[in-house]
């Protein structure tokens with residue numbers, strides 16, 4: 029509030045105030061950039077892009093041929109409905125003829141892409157992130173004595189340090 033009032037009073041071009049503000053913004057940005065957020069983000073975007081390429085290749089070069097093999101050599105990209113009712117062997121043929129097509133094969137490919145990405149993310153989260161969390165929240169084997177604040181065994185009914193008697197309720 030005080031700052032806003034100051035600006036109101038010095039409405040007619042106060043350059044020192046403007047440069048001060050600009051310097052403050054620059055400082056904030058520098059703090060943001062050097063804190064690693066920007067670097068982390070950039071790395072994330074680059075890795076994400078590279079990862080996307082791997083997934084695309086995995087789908088197009090490995091998974092799709094296998095699915096095609098299993099389903100009788102159906103190429104998903106050539107699964108489409110031509111709106112003019114004629115038969116076209118390939119999507120390129122239909123597109124070359126200037127026919128509108130409903131490319132549900134491409135849509136299926138996109139869904140499979142998504143499922144694989146989702147599974148990869150789930151796999152990494154499940155295998156790498158969750159076990160770490162479980163480690164952090166591993167069942168406690170010790171507790172704190174409410175009288176002397178020392179760390180003692182979870183099942184102790186009498187504190188070994190101050191010999192205070194501990195009720196079972198506290199052992200939770």
Ligand SMILES: [Zn+2]
Nearest residue numbers: 173176187190
């Ligand atoms: Zn104690």
